[in-house]
Amino acid sequence: MAYIDNILFALLLVAGTVLFVRNVRKVRRNILLGREVNRSDNKPERWRTMIRVALGQSKMTTRPVAAIMHLFVYVGFVIINIEVVEIIIDGLFGTHRILGFLGPLYSFLIASFEILAFLVVLGCVVFLIRRNVLKLKRFMSNDLNGWPRSDANYILIVEILLMSAFFMMNAADYRLQQLSFDHYTVMPESAFPISSLLAGLYGNASPDALVMAERFCWWFHIIGILAFLNYLPYSKHFHILLAFPNTFFSNLRAKGAFTNPENVMVEVKAILDPSFTPPPPPETPMRFGAKDVQDLNWKQLLDAYTCTECGRCTSACPANNTGKLLSPRKIMMDTRDRLTEVGENIDKNKGVFTDDGKSLLGDYITAEELWACTSCNACVQECPVNIDPLSIIIDLRRYLVMEQSAAPNELNMMFTNIENNGAPWQFSPADRLNWATEA
Amino acid sequence: MADFAARGETPEILFWVGCAGSFDDRARKITKAIVRILNHVGMKFAVLGTEESCTGDPAKRAGNEFLFQMQAMNNITVLNGYGVTKIVTGCPHCFNTIKNEYPELGGSYEVIHHTQLVQQLIDSGKLKVEGGEFKGKKITFHDPCYLGRANGEYEAPRRVIEKLDAALSEMKRSRANGFCCGAGGAQMFKEAEKGNKEVNVERSEEALELQPDVIAVGCPFCMTMMTDGVKHFNKEDNTKVLDVAELIVQANDL
Ligand code: SF4
Numbered sequence: 001m002a003y004i005d006n007i008l009f010a011l012l013l014v015a016g017t018v019l020f021v022r023n024v025r026k027v028r029r030n031i032l033l034g035r036e037v038n039r040s041d042n043k044p045e046r047w048r049t050m051i052r053v054a055l056g057q058s059k060m061t062t063r064p065v066a067a068i069m070h071l072f073v074y075v076g077f078v079i080i081n082i083e084v085v086e087i088i089i090d091g092l093f094g095t096h097r098i099l100g101f102l103g104p105l106y107s108f109l110i111a112s113f114e115i116l117a118f119l120v121v122l123g124c125v126v127f128l129i130r131r132n133v134l135k136l137k138r139f140m141s142n143d144l145n146g147w148p149r150s151d152a153n154y155i156l157i158v159e160i161l162l163m164s165a166f167f168m169m170n171a172a173d174y175r176l177q178q179l180s181f182d183h184y185t186v187m188p189e190s191a192f193p194i195s196s197l198l199a200g201l202y203g204n205a206s207p208d209a210l211v212m213a214e215r216f217c218w219w220f221h222i223i224g225i226l227a228f229l230n231y232l233p234y235s236k237h238f239h240i241l242l243a244f245p246n247t248f249f250s251n252l253r254a255k256g257a258f259t260n261p262e263n264v265m266v267e268v269k270a271i272l273d274p275s276f277t278p279p280p281p282p283e284t285p286m287r288f289g290a291k292d293v294q295d296l297n298w299k300q301l302l303d304a305y306t307c308t309e310c311g312r313c314t315s316a317c318p319a320n321n322t323g324k325l326l327s328p329r330k331i332m333m334d335t336r337d338r339l340t341e342v343g344e345n346i347d348k349n350k351g352v353f354t355d356d357g358k359s360l361l362g363d364y365i366t367a368e369e370l371w372a373c374t375s376c377n378a379c380v381q382e383c384p385v386n387i388d389p390l391s392i393i394i395d396l397r398r399y400l401v402m403e404q405s406a407a408p409n410e411l412n413m414m415f416t417n418i419e420n421n422g423a424p425w426q427f428s429p430a431d432r433l434n435w436a437t438e439a
Numbered sequence: 440m441a442d443f444a445a446r447g448e449t450p451e452i453l454f455w456v457g458c459a460g461s462f463d464d465r466a467r468k469i470t471k472a473i474v475r476i477l478n479h480v481g482m483k484f485a486v487l488g489t490e491e492s493c494t495g496d497p498a499k500r501a502g503n504e505f506l507f508q509m510q511a512m513n514n515i516t517v518l519n520g521y522g523v524t525k526i527v528t529g530c531p532h533c534f535n536t537i538k539n540e541y542p543e544l545g546g547s548y549e550v551i552h553h554t555q556l557v558q559q560l561i562d563s564g565k566l567k568v569e570g571g572e573f574k575g576k577k578i579t580f581h582d583p584c585y586l587g588r589a590n591g592e593y594e595a596p597r598r599v600i601e602k603l604d605a606a607l608s609e610m611k612r613s614r615a616n617g618f619c620c621g622a623g624g625a626q627m628f629k630e631a632e633k634g635n636k637e638v639n640v641e642r643s644e645e646a647l648e649l650q651p652d653v654i655a656v657g658c659p660f661c662m663t664m665m666t667d668g669v670k671h672f673n674k675e676d677n678t679k680v681l682d683v684a685e686l687i688v689q690a691n692d693l
């Protein structure tokens with residue numbers, strides 16, 4: 001009987017980890033459904049970008065309040081998780097505060113964790129207020145109706161609960177130390193800057209009740225963390241992990257440089273250059289542009305899983321600002337939703353995608369949204385984790401134009417003009433130099 | 440360019456005029472201003488004239504990659520045929536396309552935007568500028584998306600404007616946060632989607648809040664959009680919309 005706790009803990013830990021690895025594998029498989037794109041050049045620059053943007057949060061600074069609160073939550077959460085190492089050892093071996101032998105250093109660590117945890121709670125409370133009381137415009141938009149809005153709130157509440165469990169655990173522990181109870185070796189009060197203030201909440205609870213409370217909070221904390229880990233892949237909060245690979249694989253070229261699709265290049269060269277021998281056609285010919293998620297490249301799909309739904313892109317978008325339907329955040333959310341749907345389809349059909357009569361273009365994103373984009377790159381500039389919604393918009397436009405000839409009429413006229421006169425308007429190429437003879 | 444080739448000479452730089460700069464009434468004035476500056480400093484430059492054709496930018500942004508690549512390859516054949524190495528453009532869209540999208544298709548050149556060239560000429564002392572009629576005037580600069588965010592050039596046009604001893608005043612959204620004029624992504628050639636405001640009206644409103652004497656631009660499409668926006672508010676008598684090159688020419692009587 002004595003080992004039942006340890007066994008239970010070990011089982012939970014293994015189950016939580018196995019489940020998480022399985023989920024991550026699935027996400028990885030889904031991302032790799034995308035087309036190939038080379039993002040492994042210039043490694044030093046990639047590391048620098050990741051350190052600057054993901055680790056250093058450099059793109060958050062444009063909105064100072066959000067930046068500081070986010071920094072609290074981010075730093076706090078990461079550092080407090082060092083505590084998890086101790087929890088795992090204690091849980092597996094039935095020890096209590098195994099790292100306690102570090103003495104003053106240990107007390108210092110616990111004290112810092114408490115202060116950080118307090119900042120995390122502060123950050124989460126401010127975020128909840130911004131979303132639910134101040135109702136910031138970018139959190140109120142229709143993009144977030146339903147699950148996404150709840151998702152954001154759930155996470156903030158869970159983080160507050162986790163931190164509260166941490167405080168109440170320490171408070172009970174502190175009380176027990178004062179009572180010199182059992183193995184609760186005395187630590188200085190300064191190790192518990194926050195929880196010593198909360199200890200009064202336990203009133204005159206008996207040592208047994210305090211031990212119960214301490215154990216309850218301990219289990220709540222660790223089960224909470226394992227649950228959180230497994231919630232991540234279904235949530236916008238996956239960004240806490242994916243921000244790192246996503247910034248590493250950033251587009252390092254000038255933002256204005258759009259891709260020149262290979263399959264178009266082959267066709268155009270074949271027309272213009274009689275001596276050009278085209279490579280053997282691939283078994284399944286590649287679509288021009290993108291109709292569904294499989295036609296996008298893997299980085300665009302990684303982008304979709306990384307999106308935190310913060311809406312900075314949309315709040316900078318000139319189309320969205322002037323009441324158009326387009327929202328770059330929705331482009332990313334739609335891509336992720338469709339990709340999840342495709343992944344579930346593959347799981348159901350023994351590993352092969354079976355046509356479900358749906359596609360990203362049409363069922364999720366409409367042509368009206370796509371045609372409102374000015375390709376201004378504001379969304380790309382704003383995104384704190386280097387997501388590129390514009391590249392998806394352009395790939396979908398390419399499909400509309402090259403596979404479906406479904407451009408708006410005025411644009412078809414523009415195309416015809418370029419083809420016939422070498423200018424987007426109806427002017428004769430012979431008049432190109434007329435300006436030179438004007439006064 | 441053909442004349443230079445016939446004489447067996449090579450110009451220092453090729454001036455890529457662009458479709459707007461060749462055909463649009465207002466933009467032709469910008470073209471002439473750029474030429475005045477080039478002539479004034481005695482730079483040997485050429486234009487392709489009737490051999491120039493659309494870079495393909497609007498087609499590409501609209502998703503017509505075939506048409507873009509056809510245009511690009513034909514232009515590259517012409518440019519490479521003349522052995523062109525250095526190009527200045529009067530339009531950020533041409534600038535971006537030739538600089539960033541032509542190399543993969545076989546056309547690699549040193550490409551600069553006209554505001555960058557003007558800044559270089561001032562820095563090297565070849566072009567002396569004075570403020571003239573703009574001295575002390577309030578000027579705000581509207582960043583073209585394809586010069587600014589797309590290519591990271593925010594300073595050159597501002598350095599040039601500062602040389603006019605003018606009061607450069609910034610809009611709320613400027614530089615990397617600049618707000619599009621509404622013409623990019625082939626919007627210039629179509630009606631806008633349903634919404635509650637035109638993008639150029641939103642942007643002009645922001646510029647006019649500063650009550651500037653001049654809204655300076657660096658792109659013929661921004662020129663159209665901002666001019667229309669200023670007219671929308673009936674402010675054309677108080678606020679002029681001028682290209683950076685025009686500012687230099689007007690201030691110095693070039
Ligand atoms: S590039 Fe398109 S989607 Fe992105 S901000 Fe500009 S108009 Fe909006």
Ligand code: SF4
Pocket residue numbers: 306307308309310311312313314328329332382383384385386387389
């Ligand atoms: S794409 Fe980037 S800026 Fe837009 S909502 Fe997602 S994370 Fe935020």
